[in-house]
Amino acid sequence: MKIKTNNYVCSICGKRNVKLWRPYGYGAPLICAECAEKRQSPREYEKKIWHRLGKDRFSGKFTGERLPLPKWKVNENGKIPTNMGPAPKGMTIIPMTDQLLVDLSDVSIEYSPGSTSMIPACPNEDGYFWAYTVVPEENCKWWEELPTR
Numbered sequence: 001m002k003i004k005t006n007n008y009v010c011s012i013c014g015k016r017n018v019k020l021w022r023p024y025g026y027g028a029p030l031i032c033a034e035c036a037e038k039r040q041s042p043r044e045y046e047k048k049i050w051h052r053l054g055k056d057r058f059s060g061k062f063t064g065e066r067l068p069l070p071k072w073k074v075n076e077n078g079k080i081p082t083n084m085g086p087a088p089k090g091m092t093i094i095p096m097t098d099q100l101l102v103d104l105s106d107v108s109i110e111y112s113p114g115s116t117s118m119i120p121a122c123p124n125e126d127g128y129f130w131a132y133t134v135v136p137e138e139n140c141k142w143w144e145e146l147p148t149r
């Protein structure tokens with residue numbers, strides 16, 4: 001399989017040969033992990049009191065206290081924690097996602113300030129992107145093997 005990567009370049013910093021994300025439903029702009037980290041949408045989470053139910057099973061009770069969500073960093077697999085807020089102490093498997101919420105209002109006037117959901121940009125042999133849920137395994141693997149930064 002030969003994936004066309006001529007245009008596989010970060011729309012903001014021009015970086016090539018790294019994992020890129022695109023807005024859900026659109027082919028542009030493409031954004032790398034480092035540019036996404038700088039543009040993550042400031043969010044809040046509601047603090048929870050956790051009760052352990054079993055190994056890696058917790059139930060949380062909302063306290064009503066709202067706190068700023070700590071900044072995320074994309075890991076080498078291109079993922080960030082799914083959790084809204086810190087995971088319970090003692091949790092060994094942290095749920096992760098490859099979707100990044102960013103504020104692109106400095107990139108294009110087409111994006112209102114707030115959050116745009118970015119998904120992995122997995123091109124096919126012609127350079128077009130596979131829809132999020134139907135990326136063939138081979139193309140997924142190609143994306144996963146690209147360096148994150």
Ligand SMILES: [Zn+2]
Nearest residue numbers: 010013032035
């Ligand atoms: Zn970039």
